[in-house]
Amino acid sequence: MWRPAALIMLAVVGATVSFPERIIGMYVLLADDKDVYNSQAEWTPQLWPYQQTGANVLFFTFVNASLMPDVPPAFTKLARSRGTDEEGAVPEGTIIMFAIGGEAGSKHPDTWDWLTSKAKAEAMAEHVAQWPSKHGCDGIDIDIEVPAGRHEETGEMLVHFVAKLKSLNPDILITQPVFGTADTVRSVDRLLEVAFNPDAEQEFDYDSTHTEGSVSAVGIMRYAGTNAETYLSVYTQGCLPSRCSTRPHGYCPVNACVPRANMLVGLEGNAGDGSIFKVQRDVVQGGLGGMMVWEASVRDAASGQAALRYGKMDASIRKSPAWASALQNMKDAPKANLTREAASPALTRASLDPSPSDTPSDHAIHHGRDHGASDGGAGVLQPIQF
Secondary structure, rough: OOOOOOEEEEOOOOEEEEOOEEEEEEEEEEOOOOOOOOOOOOOOEEEEHHHHHHHHHHEEEEEEHOOOOOOOOOHHHHHHOOOOOOOOOOOOOOOOEEEEHHHHHOOOOOOHHHHHOOHHHHHHHHHHHHHHHHHHHOEEEEEEEOOHHHHHHHHHHHHHHHHHHHHHHOOOOEEEEEEEOOOHHHHHHHHHHHHHOOOOOOOOOOHHHOOOOOOOOOOOOOOOOOOOOOHHHHHHHHOOOOHHOOOOOOOEEEEEOHHHEEEEEEOOOOOOOOHHHHHHHHHHHHHOOEEEEEEEEEEEOOOOEEEOHHHHHHHHHOOHHHHHHHHHHHHHOOOOOOOOOOOOOOHHHOOOOOOOOOOOOOOOOOOOOOOOOOOOOOOOOOOOOO
């Protein structure tokens, strides 16, 4: 949740930065424990110029959940470059999120040990609360997928982790990627409910004081063209009666109504310029929070070449200047009518669009190696001006 309507001010090391009203957030590949660029590797990552100008949020990918609270050295090194004149540095004002888990990190191990008890969850939160001061990030992206996120008890422990984390560091940002289909990752569903619909009944007790509004953005992991937009209603209308069963207590798969301004739609990194500008326009016109881009490799300072790479969805294949143009268009566009505020059924029902179809032909893309395909939009269009 963003408070006030347009900005949330964050205390970070040596500076005060604000979360933008609209974002282009890129998942930049920095650590993979099946690669030489692993969680212990000592190297100096550098952004490509298109990343410096085409993204105002960077998701550093991935922290290995089983090695936490340790953070890959490359994360800290790149984060500490922010605002410096070093080659490939993170620009001043760019938000840095440490992404935890991912596809492989949710399979091996298939249970995150620190989410197996309340005591362990809260102990880990005490460490993560210090990441901004110790490592230079602004928040975390909780990319728990399957099977790790499918256990019912994991949802309760994830809620306890977030509650403790926000009690210790209220300014830390939390973002939550989702598949777009209800009940796929049950632990995530529970977190979204306590964050955006505190009236939803849970089967466990938790600290609602620090969970309401705890999630800043929800990003849909569908990356082919505009397909992510088809899944928006699963989350923006999840608390409505039409989304719930008629059995006792009106069970809702995701009993939360996330404001559109808190929603991010996915787009693959190697999308054509036409797709980039189309999604950018839809974000502005639809009152959305922005787009998240999977994936983008960075440069190794020692070799001058691309470091960790996954496959054909990599934005660094084309290094398109369209990202920078789309981001500027977002900045220049009028402010959205929908504000980033606490969600409740009463607040969100009045401003939701009619439900679109929830059965498009694409499939959810896990955050891992070589998944998905290009949308084929290689044609270059002129940036849309506002």
